[in-house]
Structures are given as structure tokens and as C-alpha cells.
Amino acid sequence: MPQRKPKAVRAKPSSTKAGANQEKGAYVAPPENFPVAAYTSVTGVHTTLLAFTALFLPRTPVSFLTDAFPAARRAAENASGTPRPSALHLLTSRPVRTLAWICAGTFIVQLWWAGWVRNWSLELRRMAQSQGDAAQQAQDKLSRSQEKSQQLKTLWVASISTLAASIAFYILIVLFGAPILSHPLHTYLLGFLVALLTTFTPVYIIGPPSLRSDTKSLVTRLTWIRLFAELSPRTPIERALVYPAAGALFGCWSGAIPIGLDWERPWQAWPLTPAYGAVAGYILGSLAALVVSSVKYLAEADTRLRRADVQQHAKSA
Structure with missing residues (x-):
């Protein structure tokens, strides 16, 4: 009589246990990818450049090449018989020139900043897609090549959107009481500066809001509404877009208050105080976004570690 073969015992897959532990919280998943060191250093450089x-770029004289040679500068001052003007005089004597310098420098700084934030956003998207199957990875490689070819198009769209926003801000500033006929160039340069601080980077990263009915346009429009109408950012990248923009708008509005005072100071010339208020508000908003995102990141990491310790003690007991 042949012996009966013992029934093979099927081992339970370890993935089931791991999945159960993940559901219970035993597996400590890494928090959201947040480059604290890189973000801190880049934000410091960004705010310093602004x-x-x-403060310094508008003080650059037309003959700035002579400043590199002190002897030539002293000879020019002795020949003219007039001392070199003070820094405050250079900033306040010609507001149009000051605003033009600020707008030119801000455009270059914002272009660099928007490129860095966009690369950060794309890197997070690639990391999320790399966890998928082979088809998703192939699609990720294709989208990566398309993104490189569309950089110039993205820059063009962001520039056109910024120009359109500058006109809208010009009208809004006039409605808030700016002179209509006496200082049109002053007012437009202020609107252009505010557009550079509030519009260029979000359009470069999110895309311009559109009224079309396709899915991509709908998602972009709802994102704009959530960020800039509801003021509800959820990620560090969104905070880096919303907080500085809100700070720039508040700083521009509050910067107009000293103009109404009858002190008759040179720095009260239109629109110096709103412009510098917008830049100061943007810098404070950038620093606030950095602090809030860092605190949230550290709090989430600490919560995960505490949860893992509690479950480890419960498991050992």
C-alpha cells in the first residue's frame, strides 16, 4: 500500500504581513520629499538677491565703469566740482529709473527662482511616477523629453501672462487712487513689478488659468482658485507660491500709507514706498513659507517616529 504524501503547507506571503503592518502603522513611511537644506539655501539666496x-541696483550710475577705478572717479568729481550724490538721493531722485532697475533685476531673479521651483516640482512628480509599472516609467521618460522641449514655450507663456497681469494691476492700482494722467509710467512700472512678484512664478510652474473645458485646463483653473482665492496651499511648493504673492500684495497696499503723510520727504515720491513695500512683503512671505514648511515637515517626521516607537514597544511586550 503506497504511503500517502503529506500535504504541502503553503507559506503565507510576507507581503500580507507587511501590508497589515503598514495599515496598522508599523511601517514608517518616509515623509514627503522636502529638501530642507537646499530649499533653505536657495530661499536665502533668492531673498538676498531681491x-x-x-537697494543697490537702482543706485548704479550710468558711468558705473568709472567706479572700478577710484582715481578716475575722484578726478571726475574734482573736475565737476560736485560731490558724489548719496545713496538715498540716487534711489529717490528719479523714481522711474529706480523702478526700471528694480523690474529688470526682479525679472532675472524670478526667472532663476521659477526654474528652480519647477525642477523641484518635476522631480517630485518623477519620484511619484517611478513607483508605478513599466508603462508608467516609459511614459515618464517621454514626458521628460517633452518637458525639455517645452521650456521656451513655458517661458513665453509666463512672460505674456505677466504682461497681461501688469495691465490688470495697473487698472487696479488706478482704482485704488493712483494718479491717472500725471504719472502713467510710474503706475505701470509698479503694476509690472507686482506682476513679476505674484504672477510669473505660478504661471511658470502651474500654467496659466484657462476657461477651456478639457481636463487639464479644469485642474489648472481649480488649482488657481484653491491657491489664490481660497488661500489653501497644501504642499511646500504651493506655500512657496502663495505666501510670497500674498506678502507682496499686502506690502504694496500698506506701502501706500506713508505717501498720504505731509512730511514732504524725497522717499515719499510715487510709487517708491508701494514698490519697496511689495518687495519687502515678498521677502517676508518667502521666509514665512520656509518656516511653515520646515516646521510641518519636522512635526510629521517626529509623529512618525513616535508612532513607530509606540508600536515597537507594544510588539515587544
């Missing part, structure tokens, strides 16, 4: 653009 401060330099506002």
Missing part, C-alpha cells in the same frame, strides 16, 4: 535688486 534685497540687492531693490
Whole structure:
């Protein structure tokens, strides 16, 4: 009589246990990818460059090449018989020239900043897609090549949207009481500066809002509404877009208050105080976004570690 073969015992897959542990919270998933060190250093450089653009770049004289040679500068001052003007005089004597310098420097700084934030956003998207199957990875490679070819188009769309926003801000500033006929160029340069601070980077990263009915346009429009109408950012990238823009608008509005005072100071010339208020508000908003995102990131990491420790003690007991 042949012996009966013992029934093979099927081992339970370890993935089931791992999945159960993940559902219970035993597996400590890494928090959202947040480059704290890189974001901190880039934000510091970004805000420093904006401060330099506002305070030092407008003081650059037309004959700035002679400043590299002190002997030539002293000879020019002795020949003319007039001392070199002070820094405050250079900033306040010609507001149009000051605003033009600030707008030019801000455009270059914002272009660099928007490129860095866009690369950060694309890197997070690639990391999320790399966890998928082979088809998703192939589609990710195709989209990556398309993104490189569309950089110039994205820059063009962001520039056109910024120009359109500058006109809208010009009308809004006039409605808030700016002179209509006496200082049109002053007012437009202020609107252009505010557009550079509030519109260029979000359009470069999210895309311009559109009224079309396709899915991509609908998602983009709802994102704009959530961020800039509801003021509800959810990620560090969104905070880096919303907080500085809100700070720039508030700073521009509050910067107009000193103009109404009858102090008759040179720095009260239109629109110096709103322009510098917008830049200062943008810098404070950028620093606030950095602080809030860092605190949230550290709090989430600490919560995950505490949860893992509690479950480890419960499991050992």
C-alpha cells in the first residue's frame, strides 16, 4: 500500500504581513520629499538677491565703469566740482529709473527662482511616477523629453501672462487712487513689478488659468482658485507660491500709507514706498513659507517616529 504524501503547507506571503503592518502603522513611511537644506539655501539666496535688486541696483550710475577705478572717479568729481550724490538721493531722485532697475533685476531673479521651483516640482512628480509599472516609467521618460522641449514655450507663456497681469494691476492700482494722467509710467512700472512678484512664478510652474473645458485646463483653473482665492496651499511648493504673492500684495497696499503723510520727504515720491513695500512683503512671505514648511515637515517626521516607537514597544511586550 503506497504511503500517502503529506500535504504541502503553503507559506503565507510576507507581503500580507507587511501590508497589515503598514495599515496598522508599523511601517514608517518616509515623509514627503522636502529638501530642507537646499530649499533653505536657495530661499536665502533668492531673498538676498531681491534685497540687492531693490537697494543697490537702482543706485548704479550710468558711468558705473568709472567706479572700478577710484582715481578716475575722484578726478571726475574734482573736475565737476560736485560731490558724489548719496545713496538715498540716487534711489529717490528719479523714481522711474529706480523702478526700471528694480523690474529688470526682479525679472532675472524670478526667472532663476521659477526654474528652480519647477525642477523641484518635476522631480517630485518623477519620484511619484517611478513607483508605478513599466508603462508608467516609459511614459515618464517621454514626458521628460517633452518637458525639455517645452521650456521656451513655458517661458513665453509666463512672460505674456505677466504682461497681461501688469495691465490688470495697473487698472487696479488706478482704482485704488493712483494718479491717472500725471504719472502713467510710474503706475505701470509698479503694476509690472507686482506682476513679476505674484504672477510669473505660478504661471511658470502651474500654467496659466484657462476657461477651456478639457481636463487639464479644469485642474489648472481649480488649482488657481484653491491657491489664490481660497488661500489653501497644501504642499511646500504651493506655500512657496502663495505666501510670497500674498506678502507682496499686502506690502504694496500698506506701502501706500506713508505717501498720504505731509512730511514732504524725497522717499515719499510715487510709487517708491508701494514698490519697496511689495518687495519687502515678498521677502517676508518667502521666509514665512520656509518656516511653515520646515516646521510641518519636522512635526510629521517626529509623529512618525513616535508612532513607530509606540508600536515597537507594544510588539515587544
